[in-house]
Amino acid sequence: MGWREGYIAVDWGTTNRRAYLIDGAGRLADSFEDALGLMAVPAGGFEAAAADIRDRLGDRPMLLAGMVGSNRGWREAPYAPCPAGADDLAEAILWIEPGRTGIVPGVCQRGAAGADVMRGEEVQVLGAVARGLVPPDATICHPGTHAKWIVMEDGRIAAFRTMMTGELFALLSAHGILADQLNGEVRADAAFEAGVRDARAGEGILSGLFRIRARHLLGETVGEPASYASGLLIGRDVAAGLKLHRGGPLALVGRPDLCALYAAALAGAGHETTQLDGAEAFLAGMHMLTEML
Amino acid sequence: MGWREGYIAVDWGTTNRRAYLIDGAGRLADSFEDALGLMAVPAGGFEAAAADIRDRLGDRPMLLAGMVGSNRGWREAPYAPCPAGADDLAEAILWIEPGRTGIVPGVCQRGAAGADVMRGEEVQVLGAVARGLVPPDATICHPGTHAKWIVMEDGRIAAFRTMMTGELFALLSAHGILADQLNGEVRADAAFEAGVRDARAGEGILSGLFRIRARHLLGETVGEPASYASGLLIGRDVAAGLKLHRGGPLALVGRPDLCALYAAALAGAGHETTQLDGAEAFLAGMHMLTEML
Numbered sequence: 001m002g003w004r005e006g007y008i009a010v011d012w013g014t015t016n017r018r019a020y021l022i023d024g025a026g027r028l029a030d031s032f033e034d035a036l037g038l039m040a041v042p043a044g045g046f047e048a049a050a051a052d053i054r055d056r057l058g059d060r061p062m063l064l065a066g067m068v069g070s071n072r073g074w075r076e077a078p079y080a081p082c083p084a085g086a087d088d089l090a091e092a093i094l095w096i097e098p099g100r101t102g103i104v105p106g107v108c109q110r111g112a113a114g115a116d117v118m119r120g121e122e123v124q125v126l127g128a129v130a131r132g133l134v135p136p137d138a139t140i141c142h143p144g145t146h147a148k149w150i151v152m153e154d155g156r157i158a159a160f161r162t163m164m165t166g167e168l169f170a171l172l173s174a175h176g177i178l179a180d181q182l183n184g185e186v187r188a189d190a191a192f193e194a195g196v197r198d199a200r201a202g203e204g205i206l207s208g209l210f211r212i213r214a215r216h217l218l219g220e221t222v223g224e225p226a227s228y229a230s231g232l233l234i235g236r237d238v239a240a241g242l243k244l245h246r247g248g249p250l251a252l253v254g255r256p257d258l259c260a261l262y263a264a265a266l267a268g269a270g271h272e273t274t275q276l277d278g279a280e281a282f283l284a285g286m287h288m289l290t291e292m293l
Numbered sequence: 294m295g296w297r298e299g300y301i302a303v304d305w306g307t308t309n310r311r312a313y314l315i316d317g318a319g320r321l322a323d324s325f326e327d328a329l330g331l332m333a334v335p336a337g338g339f340e341a342a343a344a345d346i347r348d349r350l351g352d353r354p355m356l357l358a359g360m361v362g363s364n365r366g367w368r369e370a371p372y373a374p375c376p377a378g379a380d381d382l383a384e385a386i387l388w389i390e391p392g393r394t395g396i397v398p399g400v401c402q403r404g405a406a407g408a409d410v411m412r413g414e415e416v417q418v419l420g421a422v423a424r425g426l427v428p429p430d431a432t433i434c435h436p437g438t439h440a441k442w443i444v445m446e447d448g449r450i451a452a453f454r455t456m457m458t459g460e461l462f463a464l465l466s467a468h469g470i471l472a473d474q475l476n477g478e479v480r481a482d483a484a485f486e487a488g489v490r491d492a493r494a495g496e497g498i499l500s501g502l503f504r505i506r507a508r509h510l511l512g513e514t515v516g517e518p519a520s521y522a523s524g525l526l527i528g529r530d531v532a533a534g535l536k537l538h539r540g541g542p543l544a545l546v547g548r549p550d551l552c553a554l555y556a557a558a559l560a561g562a563g564h565e566t567t568q569l570d571g572a573e574a575f576l577a578g579m580h581m582l583t584e585m586l
Contacts, residue, residue, distance in 0.1 A: 079511075109507075163503065204533045205498050213410075215408045233499070236498075
């Protein structure tokens with residue numbers, strides 16, 4: 001059975017996986033999400049974990065993307081170098097079983113632009129452009145554990161930069177002196193705006209984070225500390241990421257809640273953005289790739 | 294028995310305590326260090342923990358400083374507000390038992406200069422100035438888990454800024470995606486210098502940290518990653534801290550190994566520094582205070 005009669009697309013990450021069944025008309029027919037991310041798959045267990053997907057969604061060709069192609073995943077799919085377009089990804093698919101089960105490679109950057117890597121975001125941004133949801137010369141911000149700022153040129157990934165923003169927030173929330181203060185819900189509220197504003201005014205991460213602790217000890221409240229910390233970190237992320245931006249359209253692709261926070265931070269810096277759900281972009285990207293097979 | 298006949302000075306922190314017996318001539322007669330920091334003292338256990346110090350060093354008046362005076366310590370000694378001199382600290386000593394057992398307060402900053410707090414460093418920097426080891430108008434950097442940049446004016450603490458540099462490095466070394474790469478020894482080596490240089494050239498913490506991971510995945514080695522990460526963080530710390538510096542002498546007070554790293558980073562930015570062991574500065578500060586009692 002070929003790809004034109006329908007296929008399974010899997011976004012397989014470190015902590016969870018999302019699998020989608022696409023029918024012959026390109027429509028989403030079924031899907032599920034579970035916690036069987038890389039960390040939950042035992043050594044040598046990917047064969048069975050993939051068979052389980054077919055048991056649930058049907059015996060179709062299957063295309064996988066994300067950390068499943070990393071050195072901690074099923075099998076390592078070498079990075080496609082920047083600049084990278086959809087054709088580069090399609091050609092470099094690592095076939096577990098030719099024409100039946102393949103892993104989409106990530107994208108890497110070397111040399112003067114600085115070492116960097118991505119796995120999973122490339123499918124989303126190239127899919128968003130192919131579907132016409134994002135202009136082919138946009139600067140795209142993809143928020144997350146490791147947020148990406150991606151410069152598109154003629155519909156290809158020309159350059160990018162990763163920020164450890166989400167991971168740093170998670171570390172601070174789970175461990176260390178601020179953990180007790182950062183367990184609240186992050187919203188684009190006044191405290192978040194204050195964090196963004198302080199970051200834009202030059203407040204650094206090292207001093208700004210400790211100030212959260214100092215204000216607490218001195219009884220100087222500034223709203224929800226988790227929102228402030230998020231605003232400070234995202235504010236610094238945006239200030240650094242905008243250095244890659246050359247003035248074209250600016251788009252956010254990813255988790256809607258995170259995109260909303262980045263949109264607020266970017267609006268504070270005078271930048272209008274469009275927002276696109278990463279799941280929708282992912283399906284667009286996987287469909288684009290299957291059409292090239 | 295009065296302070297002039299000898300006393301015990303204790304630097305009591307979160308993870309350990311250092312106790313010193315000073316004789317009637319102001320000389321160090323005995324000392325010990327153990328792991329009975331705040332976290333190891335059970336609720337209501339400070340009375341016994343202090344008695345244990347006298348059992349080991351003699352029945353003398355005892356002056357305590359550091360986190361023992363925090364809300365997690367023996368009893369909370371309210372902060373002396375900035376600008377703060379030795380006389381302010383001496384007057385605000387919290388007496389557990391008048392004339393016999395006292396806790397030196399920390400120093401706080403409020404208002405436009407920004408909320409900030411210290412506990413322990415104030416004894417060291419005021420002691421260093423009183424002993425003539427640091428000029429009374431110096432800018433002092435005190436490296437550590439929460440590094441302090443302290444502006445002295447006429448021998449008083451005029452303003453200061455805390456950087457979460459040491460804590461952030463510890464979090465990254467213990468948890469998260471970089472932990473496997475940051476278990477090496479930090480030295481002022483070529484990788485450290487590269488981190489400092491990148492920080493000075495504008496590389497931010499969020500992007501610079503992820504680049505350590507990317508270089509590893511792409512096989513682009515740059516020496517010891519722990520040294521590079523430390524150089525990047527200290528480089529950002531120094532860049533932010535120097536904004537408080539108004540051109541006078543620049544001194545480092547604290548752990549000699551950390552002072553050496555900061556001295557290297559400051560030398561890279563064209564700044565000469567003097568270095569003073571924090572333990573020596575602590576004893577100078579406690580002696581200065583006992584002479585005011």
